[in-house]
Amino acid sequence: MLDEQKQHEFEKRVDMLALSLALKPNDKNFDQNDDYKLLISTYIKMLEQDQDDFFIDRNSKQNIIRSLERTKEYFDFAEENQLRASLEKLVNDDPTDFMLFPMVVPLSEDINVYQHLIGFVVYKKEHDFIVMTVDKMTNYYDDNVVYQIIPKQRIKELSTLFFEERYDFKLEKFYLLECLTKLSTHTEPIEEIMMNDQTVGNCVIASLDASLKVILSNCRENIFSVDREDLSISWNPYHNRSTLEMRKRFLTAVKGENPEWNQLFDYIFDFYLYRVGKLPENREDSPIKSKTWYKVIRNMFAMDYYIQEIIANGGKIQPNHGPHPNSVYLIEPKGVLLKKEIQNVPSSRLDSQFGWIEKQIQRFKERLLFIKIDRAKAITQHIICSLEEKKEEINQENERRRVITEPVIDEGKIKPSLNQLIQQTIPVSSNHSTEQSKKQVKNELEK
Template identity: 35%
Template sequence: MNDYELRYEILAITLGMKKNDKIFAVTADLKKSYLILFSAYQKMIEQDTNAFFVDKEQKEKIIASLKNTLDFYEATNRESIKQLLEKLENNHPTSFFMLPLDYLINDSLDAIHTSGIIVYKRDEAYTLMMVDKNRFDPVNYITIAKDDLDSLSHYLFHSNKVHPFDKDLYGELNEFVFLSKEKKLSPLNIKMNKQFIGNCVFSEIEATLKTALFNCKINLFEHHPSQTTISPKWGSIFSFHSTLEMRRRFLTALKTNNTEFNKTLDYLFETYYLNRKNYAKKIKWKRDEKFINRLSNKNDPLSKLKYFMLRPFFQIEGQSKWIHYKIENAKKFRADPKTKIDFTSIQQKLEKSTPTDQIENLTFLHSRYSFTNER
């Protein structure tokens, strides 16, 4: 695939509109895809003028760490990896590099999974923070002694150069754990949403970047198990719709100087957003209708308790009219809770349509909906 095709593929997979069906097939495409991905992440941070991702004081160091990530992926020998490890700052969360770890999880050749790794230097040793949304404990870490620097450099280089098909089950993951002081993964007190779509090749790396940036704000290694489980997020901890905002910025960073191609990416993103937005509305109305129906059912325990639970609510003048309004609108906007967005159908339509068709459709979307400038 050429550069444009890869960028289109990266965006579609990141948005969950398709699975990892082509990227893993060719080693060259996999490597080029990660280079494009990490370059887009670096550009995204560079374009951050309002401290959405990181504090202004940390911005340059984060950009340098993403440059380290690109250097890691372009390394041609083990010595280059060793130099990257040696120049990491000790006990500094903004000093790191990331890598995707692709490996087989069973004997089937289509059972490849991707986890993300963040490499830090802590207490004069190397800490590998592993991010995998498929695990019960999505974020774990291991510690590798400085004396094992040569072995660590070797396995990191091997993970970068050898395709998962040519490795044993779990590949370098086993080697890293065996090399560690703990001899097992140590979980951190962190939770994440599970990955339900087969797009781990990019979604796990997105989660890894989010974790790395969040660790610059809150020290995740010191978040004790007795404390409330924490979920890394984009922006400040009080940001709303932060994932959508991040993906808007990622879309901008993926664009090139080709205006017509950029419109194709816009169309893909608008299709994703429009479907997600409408689906969320349907589910909300369905929940409203279900709750109201329970209140109306005399045999439902909730109905018998409603006057105690909602007494202040019903005492407010005009609320009965509001309840009637909600019931009537809920009936009009019925939605099957099992309904899902048919992303496969969307992708087929996108593949069949020409760039001209997509631009015309995008123009229609812009004329009908005003969500493109929302924040």
């Protein structure tokens, strides 16, 4: 039982890290109460490990940690009045005292359509409540951050809404947001706060990351003030690469005492470093901020079955000589390309796939230089070999087509191509069978 728990914890930590780095979509349902408790606990550990006031000054840090602990308790509440009591205890006009709620907001009434998650932060101000909505995708509002004032007299309705929607959200488009609007007396966007769009379906973590960044920024500078001209939303406004530094610190907080687990966490993080241009160093030719480049890295991450292998083995690194799977994700079986028999793929698509494979080979070779784990190196080399084989298969198909379509020069005489011979040999009105036609063509070629 203990081993199963450890295995589950390891898988969740891997999933959480990959989602936080936008290396994959939420395809393993990282959205349960225990998942959010793990994420909030990781934020807490990250803040506790902050010894140089990178995120916030040490005088505010303990209050913020207490607020995050209170948020964790929310996921264990069995009754609405427990949540209401927590909201009532919020300190007036204190940016370090808050509750953070990850809430599903349906974008459609079809359960099969992607459902979005938004971060909601609740403060107390002048005895009323401020509910701040943080949404990187701006599906409902035109701005990433909007706040609403909810009168204190409506606290029971507010707590009931957040309690019930956490456990059984209504499959009604924008239901939660529209309920908050009905409860509020004032709604105001904070137009100065602008965020990058999500590039993959990882809102389960991206929305909470964004919410925490706004929370910490509000502790440095009042984001609700009238004068917001110079408002700065950042993990650290004095650090040139504050997001990269935050990711490094989050990685450290994800790690524990198991060295093999930690090796895999570092291995996953290297994909992120490669994406942002840090592996290899001084990589100037990559469009590292384009959505296409993000997709390239996600494809590489999905193809790298070393990650799945170590997850399947509970975090234990396998011997270097272990067997490889018969197929690699995104590399189709022999004779197949773009889900068709390769002979039926248009030449233009052959060429584009050839270019894609060449670039993938180059990228995996670049990654190979920085891989420290022998088994991971062997797997990367196997992926490169598989890509090389598919590339050669495309070459052979192109050559086959060239032979069919190009005329042959023999002793200074130009002989017609195979296609031309077929057209010459078979009149339009002919009733010859295909086999007879082939024999005629063969005889012509042998002359």
